[in-house]
Amino acid sequence: MTSKLDRTFAQLRQHGEKALITYVMAGDPSLQDTEQLVVELEKAGADIIELGVPFSDPIADGPVIQQAAERALRSGASLRAILSMIARLRAKTQIPLVLMAYYNTIHAFGPERFFQEAAQAGVDGLILPDMPPDEAGPLKGPAAAAGLPLIFLLAPTSTSARRTFVARQSQGFVYYVSLTGITGAKLLNLADVEKNVGKIRKVTKLPVAVGFGVATPEDAAKVAAIADGVIVGSAIVKQIAAYREKPEMVKHVAEFVRSLKTAMRMAQPKSG
Amino acid sequence: MMSSVPNKQGRFGAYGGRYVPETLMPALLELEQEYARVKKDRSFQSELAYYLKHYVGRPTSLYFAQRLTKRLGGAKVYLKREDLCHTGAHKINNAIGQGLLAKRMKKPRIIAETGAGQHGVATATVAAMFGLQCEVYMGTEDMQRQALNVFRMRLLGSTVTGVDAGSRTLKDAISEAMRDWTTNIRTTHYILGSVLGAHPYPMMIRDFQSIIGREARRQILAAEGRLPDCLIACVGGGSNAIGLFHAFIKDKKVKMIGVEAGGMGVASGKHAARFAGGKPGVLQGTMTYLLQGEDGQVNLTHSVSAGLDYAAIGPEHSYLRDQGRAEYTSVTDDEAMAAFDILAREEGIMPALESAHAIAHTMKVAPRMKKSQILVVNLSGRGDKDVQQIANMRGITL
């Protein structure tokens, strides 16, 4: 079965474009803001939006996203409220929405119920940063029944055995973590990213998206030349944090996203 | 005797596992392999035994607490004196083991988290002795209540890094150590301090601590010619408790009781009694009983003792409880403080506030037992580190 993510990547490929995947923490600073952001970021050029589900103990995240999670929790953004927001958004936009959630939030919700309700609300995929495919066995049935892709991550430390194992379990795309570290760190070594993306391509036909450490339009352009998707998180969350009390917050963040997409388009040789 | 858990996936029944970012997976798999190798390696085991004997001071004594026994008027109370270990708590049994492992894996840098500061001090000590670079993460709330241990770690040449996130206690220190490990994994070994985290940590740390129970079993057989009726230990993550229990798991007649931090009382919500107030969930790499809200956010905890002030419990304890092999209870801050005074005055031993929880529960059960019965209580650490905090609580300036 092809998912909405599959179709999005296929369409972009036809147009000779790469996917811009933007991360925002749902509920930061409020769910109303997130709702507006999703609509405006799509207009600004985002192809897929990753919505963070806030968690009290985000072990894979640096301070920028940790603080966003704290703000979101203070604003009352539970998984249930996030799913309702997504259902509302579906009257306005069909952009693919991928949830990024630490597993305990799903476990507490009840995995079976979660997949049903998430698919119904209009979620298009799930990324669990603290659940490698080794632990995801019990989720596969419910995820497949709901038609929700489970997206797994690879890292610079992954061995070749794990590269094959993880890439074959992943659906929608493979998320390559560009650096040995947590979100918000600085992108160090583009040559290394290129080499590893090449190795992943040898074991899967899935699109490969690169995230962690992509902060500027220049970074985005460089990564777009290597991968099928560019994931930008902390850099966007930082803008949201800086402008969160100002009326022009959404507009400002949309401008930043537009600059990312523009840089990515310029970097692509027009084809197809 | 080794029990058959965990399985190859690191599962203790429904609990345990490896819920970590992919970046850490290769390191955990490597650690698992390396640990499996040294477990069977004679030279590693004899080196470990050497340091435990000559550096830590093992075996620690199993001391018959005559005056406490008399005062309680019931079962004979024996104290397993982990407070007599070098650096003052059982934590060093594990730190030595993992320090040797880090050396074998040629990692020049080690990191650790600490709550009460005892694991931090033990790790800093081992780092100094083995010539390793060491950084310890500690919540800023804990740095305040355990200021003496912070200074000890610095005297030993370690860097202590304050963690100002969340509840500013042990849980946040572990998250920060995991982030450091994720970033510096190629040069760094993470010496986790309790039977927590992802596989193989809960198993490996249990094995390193199980010397406590192996000694106690031999010692009680020598002293009394029979096994004890009951074992009691406090449970933070659960390493001193599993360390004592492990050698007795197959002795079905030996009852095992873990004592959690009841804080201001379970009804107050200000506590760390995971079995009384929690349900299974995933925190920091493992599936286990966890104090959490309805939507899976981890609750803030409270205990007078920093070493018990944590929202999750080691996965093997969740398993032992489900199996009905061990039981768990809690005592309040006030009960632990009262037990501290009694042990100090009756036996001339100041227990760590963590260990005082085990003593407090002993004071409840010993009087209800027969004089012919035997209790073994793990005195996991000494109370010197808590003296300042106790003075503060009593309004005394030192």
Ligand SMILES: Cc1ncc(COP(=O)(O)O)c(C=O)c1O
């Ligand atoms: C003396 C002492 N006892 C007990 C504990 C609790 O840890 P665990 O439950 O792993 O033994 C600590 C932790 O810091 C400690 O210092």
